Amino acid sequence: MNRLLIAVAVAALATQAVPTLASEGVPGATVRSESSMAPADRKARFEQWCKDNPEKCREMKAKAQQRREQCKADPEKCRAEAQARGRERFKKADTNGDGRLSREEAQKSMPQLARDFDRIDANKDGMVTPEELEAALKARAGTRKDKGV
Numbered sequence: 001m002n003r004l005l006i007a008v009a010v011a012a013l014a015t016q017a018v019p020t021l022a023s024e025g026v027p028g029a030t031v032r033s034e035s036s037m038a039p040a041d042r043k044a045r046f047e048q049w050c051k052d053n054p055e056k057c058r059e060m061k062a063k064a065q066q067r068r069e070q071c072k073a074d075p076e077k078c079r080a081e082a083q084a085r086g087r088e089r090f091k092k093a094d095t096n097g098d099g100r101l102s103r104e105e106a107q108k109s110m111p112q113l114a115r116d117f118d119r120i121d122a123n124k125d126g127m128v129t130p131e132e133l134e135a136a137l138k139a140r141a142g143t144r145k146d147k148g149v
Contacts, residue, residue, distance in 0.1 A: 090130055100127040 037045070050057035071078035093101055093109035106114035106128065113120065113128065120128050120136040 086133075087130065090133065100129050102127055 067078075089110065090101065093105050093113075095105055095108075101110070101113070103114060103117050103126065106117055113133070116136070117128065118124075120132055122132045122135065
């Protein structure tokens with residue numbers, strides 16, 4: 001459970017950091033290329049960015065540590081905030097406002113969802129609903145618990 005909360009907090013901070021890194025001129029630091037990058041490469045790029053921007057790196061790490069402590073103190077609040085951010089991302093990605101994401105909408109705004117689109121689209125109608133996405137996330141969390149992650 002704690003690992004899941006830490007993973008959610010790190011992911012939330014990473015989604016905020018990638019645009020920051022891109023705006024700082026880190027080569028290739030875009031949402032799409034970062035999300036498909038191998039973890040070791042992403043870590044190396046972050047470490048290089050930290051060497052180049054030590055003060056900003058310390059600030060980012062301090063914020064991450066503060067967020068981890070907040071999540072430990074109140075995991076329900078942390079989970080609710082993460083879910084609210086997810087709902088907001090889904091809503092922004094739903095450009096036609098029908099409450100569902102087509103593959104094209106997902107590719108434009110949510111590349112990881114687009115990559116797993118066929119698995120998430122449970123009823124195979126070519127659209128992902130918030131309920132399908134939530135079920136896929138719960139299934140993934142269950143798989144991680146089974147593996148001890």
